[in-house]
Amino acid sequence: MLPTPSTSHVSFDNVYEPAEDSFLLLDTLSSPAETAFLHSRFHPPEPPSPLVLEVGTGSGVVLAFVAANASTIFGRSDVVALGTDINGFACRASTTTLQTAVTDPGTSKPGHFLDVVNADLASPIRSGSVDVLIFNPPYVPTPDLPDLVAHENYNTLSPGAKSTSFEQDSHLLALSYAGGADGMEITNKLLAQLPDILHPERGVAFILLCAQNKPNEVKEHIMSWGKSWAVETVGSSGKKAGWEKLQILRIWRIGP
Amino acid sequence: MKLLTLNFLTCARKACKSTTLAFPLRPKDAELEIVEADLEPLFIRNILPRVEWEALRTLCQDLGLPQLPPAAPEPAALFAPNPSDPSIPSDKLVRPGKEGEGEGEGEGEGEEGAPTQTLKDLHHVLLETTIREGKLVCGNCGHAYAVKEGIANFLLPSHLV
Numbered sequence: 001m002l003p004t005p006s007t008s009h010v011s012f013d014n015v016y017e018p019a020e021d022s023f024l025l026l027d028t029l030s031s032p033a034e035t036a037f038l039h040s041r042f043h044p045p046e047p048p049s050p051l052v053l054e055v056g057t058g059s060g061v062v063l064a065f066v067a068a069n070a071s072t073i074f075g076r077s078d079v080v081a082l083g084t085d086i087n088g089f090a091c092r093a094s095t096t097t098l099q100t101a102v103t104d105p106g107t108s109k110p111g112h113f114l115d116v117v118n119a120d121l122a123s124p125i126r127s128g129s130v131d132v133l134i135f136n137p138p139y140v141p142t143p144d145l146p147d148l149v150a151h152e153n154y155n156t157l158s159p160g161a162k163s164t165s166f167e168q169d170s171h172l173l174a175l176s177y178a179g180g181a182d183g184m185e186i187t188n189k190l191l192a193q194l195p196d197i198l199h200p201e202r203g204v205a206f207i208l209l210c211a212q213n214k215p216n217e218v219k220e221h222i223m224s225w226g227k228s229w230a231v232e233t234v235g236s237s238g239k240k241a242g243w244e245k246l247q248i249l250r251i252w253r254i255g256p
Numbered sequence: 257m258k259l260l261t262l263n264f265l266t267c268a269r270k271a272c273k274s275t276t277l278a279f280p281l282r283p284k285d286a287e288l289e290i291v292e293a294d295l296e297p298l299f300i301r302n303i304l305p306r307v308e309w310e311a312l313r314t315l316c317q318d319l320g321l322p323q324l325p326p327a328a329p330e331p332a333a334l335f336a337p338n339p340s341d342p343s344i345p346s347d348k349l350v351r352p353g354k355e356g357e358g359e360g361e362g363e364g365e366g367e368e369g370a371p372t373q374t375l376k377d378l379h380h381v382l383l384e385t386t387i388r389e390g391k392l393v394c395g396n397c398g399h400a401y402a403v404k405e406g407i408a409n410f411l412l413p414s415h416l417v
């Protein structure tokens with residue numbers, strides 16, 4: 001068992017607290033099957049330093065885990081970790097989580113933390129630059145999505161305020177779980193960005209889904225992108241009446 | 257925010273993403289902070305092929321940093337020849353090591369000479385030079401993204417999305 005990064009400094013009033021889904025990602029990314037896949041895909045000397053992007057870092061626990069354990073997960077420590085979150089409070093919290101994890105003297109040969117930027121999904125990421133993308137989406141089916149027009153006001157402390165308001169916290173937390181129809185509205189936006197941002201040969205994405213997201217339909221959708229893409233369920237938890245409650249899809253480009 | 261991070265970012269507006277003008281985002285009114293980081297020579301060597309050199313030169317110019325050479329340094333310029341064995345051809349010095357996995361062996365540990373000043377300068381520019389406050393401006397649409405306390409904000413007002 002690899003150590004779980006500390007998030008004790010994070011205020012979970014407005015930042016998503018690590019939960020079963022986060023831990024499923026940690027377990028899957030460090031599983032023998034996935035580390036073997038990543039070792040062979042990113043075997044040095046080629047390619048150069050892999051870029052790992054986590055979309056929606058929240059507390060930062062997943063990206064910090066990957067960065068701190070880069071040598072085990074990738075077989076190389078020259079990995080760079082970059083994060084995005086739409087919630088500015090989460091950006092600051094996860095920056096601290098990452099910095100703490102990669103500078104922990106108990107960590108042997110960690111990867112390199114770049115930054116966490118405040119962004120909507122992967123919108124400012126350069127085309128073709130991402131080797132490994134990780135996404136624990138807002139996957140809960142909800143009647144509506146949080147109102148993004150109001151987001152700017154909720155994204156920072158009000159002038160003079162010492163702490164966030166209840167409405168503000170509710171809005172920010174809703175961004176971490178509310179997925180709209182089938183819980184897929186945000187995930188579908190990210191899936192639409194994948195072909196552009198993933199590296200044309202090496203790109204691979206790990207995306208978490210819940211049963212209500214209709215994972216089989218999601219997989220069929222990805223298969224429809226053509227022969228240069230592959231998709232597989234590589235982690236699951238919470239078996240209930242034959243249904244996996246949560247699962248992780250690995251979506252990757254395959255050579256011609 | 258590290259200058260290396262800017263190597264992977266562009267304007268968040270869809271219409272700008274495919275234009276060359278949107279990269280790199282141009283720092284404006286930037287307040288820099290030097291944050292010391294441990295020198296890891298092999299990391300600098302392995303990240304270098306991913307660095308868009310022209311863009312990095314532009315950034316250094318914008319920020320008033322010492323000018324970088326016109327072309328990215330060759331791998332051989334990053335490590336001094338190993339003085340104990342001058343017969344090793346220079347390309348041997350920078351080639352990653354055994355085929356083995358794990359333990360960093362594949363990263364070529366233990367084959368290089370001492371890091372050169374060129375490598376140290378790159379480390380300083382890419383990892384230790386950070387933008388604390390300021391703006392990042394898109395060369396295509398002119399939108400300015402704020403950097404506050406080292407965190408860049410790429411959220412767009414809804415009419416620009």
Ligand SMILES: [Zn+2]
Binds near residue numbers: 399
């Ligand atoms: Zn632009």
